[in-house]
Amino acid sequence: MPEGINLAKDTAVSLSGYFFEDLSIGMEESFSKRVTFREIEGFAEISGDNNPIHLDEEFAATTMFGGRIAHGFLSASFISTVIGTKLPGPGSIYMSQSLRFLAPVRIGDMVTASARIISLNAEKYRAVLACTCTVDGEAVIDGEALVKIPSRTA
Amino acid sequence: MPEGINLAKDTAVSLSGYFFEDLSIGMEESFSKRVTFREIEGFAEISGDNNPIHLDEEFAATTMFGGRIAHGFLSASFISTVIGTKLPGPGSIYMSQSLRFLAPVRIGDMVTASARIISLNAEKYRAVLACTCTVDGEAVIDGEALVKIPSRTA
Numbered sequence: 593m594p595e596g597i598n599l600a601k602d603t604a605v606s607l608s609g610y611f612f613e614d615l616s617i618g619m620e621e622s623f624s625k626r627v628t629f630r631e632i633e634g635f636a637e638i639s640g641d642n643n644p645i646h647l648d649e650e651f652a653a654t655t656m657f658g659g660r661i662a663h664g665f666l667s668a669s670f671i672s673t674v675i676g677t678k679l680p681g682p683g684s685i686y687m688s689q690s691l692r693f694l695a696p697v698r699i700g701d702m703v704t705a706s707a708r709i710i711s712l713n714a715e716k717y718r719a720v721l722a723c724t725c726t727v728d729g730e731a732v733i734d735g736e737a738l739v740k741i742p743s744r745t746a
Numbered sequence: 747m748p749e750g751i752n753l754a755k756d757t758a759v760s761l762s763g764y765f766f767e768d769l770s771i772g773m774e775e776s777f778s779k780r781v782t783f784r785e786i787e788g789f790a791e792i793s794g795d796n797n798p799i800h801l802d803e804e805f806a807a808t809t810m811f812g813g814r815i816a817h818g819f820l821s822a823s824f825i826s827t828v829i830g831t832k833l834p835g836p837g838s839i840y841m842s843q844s845l846r847f848l849a850p851v852r853i854g855d856m857v858t859a860s861a862r863i864i865s866l867n868a869e870k871y872r873a874v875l876a877c878t879c880t881v882d883g884e885a886v887i888d889g890e891a892l893v894k895i896p897s898r899t900a
Contacts, residue, residue, distance in 0.1 A: 623794055631792050638788045639823035640779055643830035644761055651761050655837075664840050665819065665826040669793035672819040676797035683809075686818050692842045 609681020612717045612741040620708035621679035623670050627662045627701050635666045661696040668733055670705035671723045679707055680719065680741045687718070690735040701727045707737060717743045763835020766871045766895040774862035775833035777824050781816045781855050789820045815850040822847075822887055824859035825877045833861055834873065834895045841872070844889040855881045861891060871897045 625631075636642050641663055644651040652660040668691050675686055697703055704726050711720035718740050725733035779785075790796050795817055798805040806814040822845050829840055851857055858880050865874035872894050879887035 625794055634788055634792045635823070638785050638792070638820070639827050640777055641823065641827040641830045643836050645830075645836060648761075651836075663823075663826060663830070664843075665823045666792070669789070669795065669817075669819045669823070672817060673793050673795040676795045676799075676817070682797050682799060682805075686847050688844070688846045689818075690842070690844045693840050 609677075609683050610679065610741060612680075612712075612714070612719075612743045613745075615680065615709055615712060615719055615741065617709050617712060619679060620706060621674050622704055622706040623673045623678065624702055624704040625670060627666065627697055627699065627703055629660075629699050631666060632660070632662050632699065635663050639663065639665065641665075657696050659698065661698055662701070664691070664693045664697075664733065667697045667703045667705070667725045668735075670703055670725060671707060671733070671735070671737065674705050674707045674723075675721065675737055675739060679709070679721070680739055683742045685740040687738040687740055689723070689737045692734050693732070694734065695727075695730060695732045697725075697727060697732050703727055703732070710736075717741050717746060761836055763831075763837050764833065764895060766834075766866075766868070766873075766897045767899075769834065769863055769866060769873055769895065771863050771866060773833060774860060775828050776858055776860040777827045777832065778856055778858040779824060781820065781851055781853065781857055783814075783853050785820060786814070786816050786853065789817050793817065793819065795819075811850050813852065815852055816855070818845070818847040818851075818887065821851045821857045821859070821879045822889075824857055824879060825861060825887070825889070825891065828859050828861040828877075829875065829891055829893060833863070833875070834893055837896045839894040841892040841894055843877070843891045846888050847886070848888065849881075849884060849886045851879075851881060851886050857881055857886070864890075871895050871900060
């Protein structure tokens with residue numbers, strides 16, 4: 593396994609996100625990904641969360657959910673993807689995130705994570721973003737992110 | 747890839763966590779895992795967060811962190827592992843989680859996630875847990891989890 597991947601050379605990944613001065617309230621970005629058993633199995637291995645509600649169909653069928661569901665943090669990580677790669681993107685510092693888990697995500701669901709700027713602090717170069725994850729238009733997670741953003745002048 | 751893993755037969759994973767009546771304030775559990783580049787690469791693939799601060803050593807060396815750091819949500823997912831597998835464990839419903847990212851986690855760091863019950867609501871069968879992730883005793887993440895727990899009587 594390589595000790596480092598030089599994304600700058602190999603892919604179109606941006607190395608710099610927004611500067612604080614280029615942000616305005618209402619700006620929004622999103623990221624969508626389908627949650628298959630492959631993602632759930634991988635997330636269980638990486639996180640160590642092998643709760644059978646995610647992995648064991650026989651057990652999960654006996655619960656209130658009636659079958660396996662994705663880890664809440666798996667879908668929530670898509671919010672982090674929006675923050676870290678799109679808005680504000682690379683260079684910003686993730687300070688905090690709140691999450692409310694509103695409804696389960698099931699295997700095969702397409703999850704869309706969105707983040708929208710709702711507040712800007714020009715003295716501290718910080719932004720608050722309202723965050724949601726939806727499946728078929730229904731909110732499954734919501735919360736807020738606080739991010740510090742590089743300034744052109746500071 | 748199997749469509750389901752029958753953990754009940756294959757492993758020692760518990761299928762049931764605590765009942766609400768068995769919880770008390772001060773109870774605490776933890777989970778430790780070393781974050782290697784394997785976890786970071788896997789998390790990037792699953793979440794879609796390919797921010798070069800996590801993957802591109804050449805870029806990361808030019809930032810305030812001086813090198814690659816783990817995704818905040820990767821370490822935070824270990825909190826979810828404590829909640830979902832230990833305290834309260836399987837059967838509980840994860841309602842919300844707050845996270846403050848206090849310090850970076852670097853490749854090779856051993857992260858210990860802990861959750862401690864700080865409040866119990868006997869009318870709604872809910873618990874609040876104070877959560878931390880530490881590296882070498884230093885807090886890198888903190889926050890609170892709100893969880894609904896099965897009751898023996900309800």
